[in-house]
Structure formats: structure tokens, C-alpha cells
Amino acid sequence: MKQYYHVSSKALEKNNIFQSREDFVTAMNDIALCRLRYDIAILCFCLMNNHFHFVLKGSYQQCYAFMNEFKRICAIRMRDRCGEVSGLKDVDLHFDLLDTPEYLENAIAYVLRNPLAARIIMMPYFYEWSSISAYFRGNADVTGVPVKTLSIRKRRELLRTRHDVVPDNYILGCDGYILPSCYIDIHEVEQIFRHPSCLMMALARRVENEFEVASGAAGRITVSDNELKTHVMELVRHEFGVTSLTQLSADNRLRLCQMIRKNFNASVKQIARVLRLSQSVVSSVL
Secondary structure, eight states, rough: EEEEEEEEEEOOOOOOOSSHHHHHHHHHHHHHHHTTSSSSSEEEEESSSOEEEEEEEEEEHHHHHHHHHHHHHHHHHHHHHHHSOSSSSGEEEEEEEOOOOHHHHHHHHHHHHHHHHHTTTTGGGSSSBSSSSTTTTTOOOOOEGGGGGGGGGHHHHTTSOOOOOOTTTTTOTSSSBBBBGGBBBHHHHHHHHHHHHHHHHHHHSOOHHHHHHTTTTTOOOOOOOHHHHHHHEEEEEEEEOOGGGGGSOOOHHHHHHHHHHHHHHHOOOHHHHTTTHHHHHHHHOO
């Protein structure tokens, strides 16, 4: 039975799994190649210096096998780099079953927000070693070289593997790694969040506390009414095909209340202010 899982490794205390840019590039390629051996879908991932996170879809057995294989490969890379056996091979992987839509959304946001929570970057979209760049790109051109056009020798040299079978859609980007958009289940993530603004707002939530993620209880988004109005109008244009709240029918305005609550976790009072409805009306549909 295929289910969703948030999988994380415990942070190493003494060593980094990924020390240099080359280590991260190699790991990105390892994910792409390791993915081919298992019947799973990768919804998102994030590689940090001393730990990593994935959201996967598949049977527990296949997800477990994929994660253990990736961990094994990382341990070998560390051994080759450090000249000694690392502590990674003994680190347990933590699996959380994501059994509700809210839990799944929060887990994806949590994974992609990791660099922001660690204060490595100011925006999740600025972080290179995650799948964040893959979503909502539309028809944007993909720049790179199809891996299949490389000679076997060049392929093995660049990817640091003897795995010679690669899909036709695998593109090697200018930074030296297979683009995440080639192997991430982009469609499912975009279906979950429905619109770029919804994903952006989810990434604005404070979900760093693992208890919040585990319980599905993400903190409220702290944005102004004006900021929320901007995102709501994008949602209105995308979902209802109109450019003004006054063009919405009464039923669609009530549907919009539910969508704002679901996607942005706004309070009843804020929804009422933004949509110019009474709090009692908003409360009645939430």
C-alpha cells in the first residue's frame, strides 16, 4: 500500500555529511540515480550539512529501502572523504506517516523551510540543495545537457557512479547535477498547493517545531491584511477567473473563505476583514 512518509536522519554532532559544494552536487546526483531502483515518488527533499529530509510516497518497504540505500551511499562518500568510518551508518532514520492532507502539507513546508529555520538563507527559494526550484515553473525553459548524450566515460566521471541506465528526461544542469525537476513528483506537489502563492504562504508558516509538524498544527501565518489580500486576489483569478471580489457570487465567496483558511490558515477575524464579511458568516462556513 502506497502512503506518504516524512523521513529524516538524526543530525550528526561531530561530522558533516556534506562538507563542500562537491559533496552536495554528488548527493543530488545520488538521489536521482538511487530513485531509479525503487518504486517510490519523491515529493520533496532538503540536504543540510549534517542531516537530510525527504517526503516520499510509496510502500513502507520501498521507502525504507530507498532511504537506507541513500544513507549507505552517503556513508561511503564520507568514508572516502574523511578516510575513516563515519557515524552516519549507525544513525537511525525517522519515519513519520503523513496520514492527513494537512499533515502532508505541513511536512512539505517543514522540509523546504529547513535552511530558513537554520538561518542559512533569507528565503527557501535561495537554497540550492533542495527540490524547491522544481515547482510551479510552468513552461520555463530547462537549460542543460541530456545525460544520455554523454559518453559512458564522461557520465561515470561526472556522476561518480557506474550506473549506466538513465531515463531520457534526465538533464544535467550547468551546476553539475541532475535537475530535481527530472525526478521529483512535481505534479502531485502542485496539486496539493494548487497555486504558487499557496506554496509561498505555506513556506511562511512557522513549522520548525517538530511537534507542530507531527501533530499537523502549524503556527498561524503572521502577515498583514494587505499581504494576504495580494495572495487572495491571485487565488481568485486562478480559481474563479475573475479580477475582483465583487464579481464573486455569494456561494463562491463562502468557498473562498474555506480556501483561505485551508491554504493560509488565517483567522476568522482576518478573513472577515479581507473579504468584508461578518465574522458570524465566516465562522458558519469554517
